[in-house]
Amino acid sequence: MGAAVESEDLWKTYDGQNWVLKGATLTVNEGEVFALLGRNGAGKTTFIRIACTLLKPSRGTVRVLGRDVIADAGWIRRRIAVVPQEGRPSNLSTPWAHVYYYLIARGMPRSEAARRASEYLEAMELWEVKDVICGNLSGGMRQRVYVAMAMATEADVLFLDEPTIGLDPISKTTMWSQIRRASEEGRTVIVTTHNMEEAETISDRVSIINAGRIVVTGSVEEVMSAVEYDYRVDVEGMADPQELNAYGPVRRIGDRFRVLTTASGARELAEVAVERGWRVNVSKTSLEDAFILLAGGHVEDEAR
Ligand SMILES: Nc1ncnc2c1ncn2[C@@H]1O[C@H](COP(=O)(O)OP(=O)(O)OP(=O)(O)O)[C@@H](O)[C@H]1O
Ligand SMILES: [Mg+2]
CATH class of the missing domain: 3.30.70 (Alpha-Beta Plaits)
Incomplete structure (x- = not known):
């Protein structure tokens, strides 16, 4: 099995003075659910933004599906989908329109986009509200719209930055099942979370990042044995x-x-x-x- 994401000695500074990532080296295997854990400000979102080609590394390399995030950003973008930490759907548009037009924008034929929009809105328990403008949805429902958009792409690598934040306990477990399902279908899912039960339940492997350094990577059992x-x-x-x-x-x-x-x-x-x-x-x-x-x-x- 190949590597979905490989970072090697990755360093990042936003201001040229403070290092937010300090030599982070890790490998995410293809097809696994991988959780990035760390305190507020540890560098998780920064890592994800670099792997998603949204931010450039200051030093070191990151490869996604074997390609470099700087040299092959366009190639990578067509094969990944992202739920950003601060992601919120537009208030004036409906869940259906979000998912459907996002798939169209990514180049999917209309019939396939419509089929996937139905499937993933159903899976994320948004079918009943698919025609309600997002401004009239609850916070947890809006959060799920973004995840439905990313999941519906069936991209090879999904980056979900705190996907279950603000979800009720039932929606949370539905999301966990969907994340596992994506992995069972061969996709790689990289999540960040502060919920340790979530990390234990859904991930094949985790990394703990502390102030920009990866302190441990492995299965939950391997981490515990450290x-x-x-x-x-x-x-x-x-x-x-x-x-x-x-x-x-x-x-x-x-x-x-x-x-x-x-x-x-x-x-x-x-x-x-x-x-x-x-x-x-x-x-x-x-x-x-x-x-x-x-x-x-x-x-x-x-x-x-
Ligand atoms: N655009 C930015 N400009 C300057 N500093 C930034 C920027 N984005 C993040 N930082 C800093 O980088 C550090 C890491 O932030 P990051 O968002 O990667 O942390 P995180 O692990 O995702 O935290 P959280 O769990 O709170 O989401 C923090 O000290 C933050 O203040
Ligand atoms: Mg973050």
Whole structure:
């Protein structure tokens, strides 16, 4: 299987001073769902804009389907579709018109454009409102119009920058199914998300990006194994959270403290908690815990 997107030592600065991407190297395989994770400002959208040929790299190379984003931008644009983070459909036009005319503009015959518009508006649960102007739709519906446009192209590579932001739980899972379906049909999907459940559910592989650097790339299991703590222990009701630091990194969550620790640490801490009368809950670490450790959360500081 080839590479859908390959970046090599990619650097980007907008102002010639501050580096937003600092040597980002990653490969997205053809046909996979790949999630780019990172805190606000980590450089995800910048990476996507470069891969979509909307922005030039300052240094390094990016290839999409084997072609260079600068030398072969036109070739690449015909084979990709993008849902930008700030993308909003025009208020005066309907979902049907958005999808249909977008496909026509990309050179699709009218009958095929009409067939695809129906199929994807249905799939994104927009069929009932297909003739309502977007200005009269809810925010989540408008978001789905953009995704329907991109999906309906059946482009080889889809870039979805936070596609499920603002969607209700049911629409979100519908979107997840559509993203998986695109991948099962052989298309590559690159998404960004802050929703770790989403990343775990839909992606074959993820990268965590921290301040412009890729800190880890792999399957969710591989990312989790990069973290030395297998358990998390939530503790409530202790007088002094300082003593939790002995077991591993600690983070305050509301009025609880979450400790990441090893199996023996979890056992020991659970015993201590029972003796002292603290409320305690032990579970396996999740992708979210791994993310907070690897994406630059200062866990030790927050407990102080
Ligand atoms: N057009 C621009 N001009 C100058 N700086 C920019 C521009 N776009 C983004 N930046 C800066 O680049 C950095 C990375 O921004 P980017 O939008 O890539 O982050 P992100 O990972 O997508 O964050 P979020 O999760 O909030 O969407 C930020 O510090 C941002 O301020
Ligand atoms: Mg962004």
